[in-house]
Amino acid sequence: MTTATTRTVVRDETVPAQAPWSAIVRAGEQLEIIDLHGNQAVDCLLYSAADHTDRYSAQATIAAQRNIFLTTGSVLLTEAGTPLMTVVADEVGNHDTIAGACSQESNTLRYGHHTRHQHACVENFLTAALERGLGKRDLVSNINWFMNVPVEADGTLGIVDGLSAPGKKVTLRAEIDTLVLVSNCPQINNPCNGFDPTPVRMVVTR
């Protein structure tokens, strides 16, 4: 991998706690997602920038690599098998793509009806999607960078304490021009953020 110091920075932005973010990362460019304060889940959806119907598939990705965890070497595929991005460096070693995004609706089931109007990732995804001409129909199971979701022998699964730490990062290389939607997860009811959402930094280099 080429390090950021020898590459040209295309954009370098801090996503505030709980906020959405989106960008088109061009083929060959790299996106570094930096967990500035540690233990911050970063929900992420990917689309071919040229054809939004060719979108990230968590199921195709994990079936192809025969493993539920994303880490260095994972190729992030669309339903049709198009490689969108590849994880080229990972300082954490285990990222989730089976647990999806929090929503106001699922929060009512997971934590109780008192959470109905708390800000959630689906609201962020919709906000970012609408700016790009996408809508609810285009949202599918996503990636959760820095989120730890083990599956036990009996199938029990859950979001547990993260493995990340302040400053840890994951680096993605775009294989084609890729639209990246991000929700810097606002969830405060589980340990994916240590119950305290914090900012993350997004650096695109070429």
Added chain:
Amino acid sequence: MTSTQSTDGARAHARAQAASARIARPTTPPDIDPATIVLAQRIPPGGYANIVLGRGTHLRLGDPEGTTCAHLFLLRAESPWERLNVADTVKVPWQAYLSQGHPLLSDQGRVLATVLDAAGHHDTLCGPTTEARHQLHLAGAKQGLEPRDIGPSIALFRGATVAPDGALIPTGNGPTGATVDLIVHLPITLLVANAAHPLDARPTGDLDLLAWSAPAELNTTRNDDPEYLRAVDNTEAAWAAALNSEVLA
């Protein structure tokens, strides 16, 4: 001169085919009143179906030869913006493997259907094969849906389990005659494709679909997890609010 050179002959020939054809159907179990049956269909390998099922329908999927794989996707009938959310379906019950009492959740925090009876060999993680995905897209198109309306799906009768390191392990089919029963909580469009599993490329065999009206079954609690009970609350509230509406909100 063949009999089908005239319209009369062609019509008679066409009608004779249907009159003599044998249609393979699942057998009706003796404990089910035949008058309540709303669907009995055998889907061959490579086949698919798109079926609307009402609230209170009991659906039984069957693997008569121990060889099938059923890729399922559910949407709210008449409100297809609400659809199966596979991530919530595993995250909310804290459970990746389908068994008795497992809710199939929509993206709106409601139960589309509950699994009544299922023994192993199912998969929520790997999604469809290319063939199954194409068949699901066709099935959706028959309902006026586009490929982007078809989200992640579940697979029945061919399973996969997760090793401690995250590796996926195919489990193959269950026994001959295995069945999965669901009770439908809200009117649904069921899209189903009979095709191989991504981790198990063996050709599939027949898939049986049998459904009957059983609204009283909605009165039985299948699962007393708080997450499940809140999902039922959400479902009943939406149903009650829209009861006399043509389209549910």
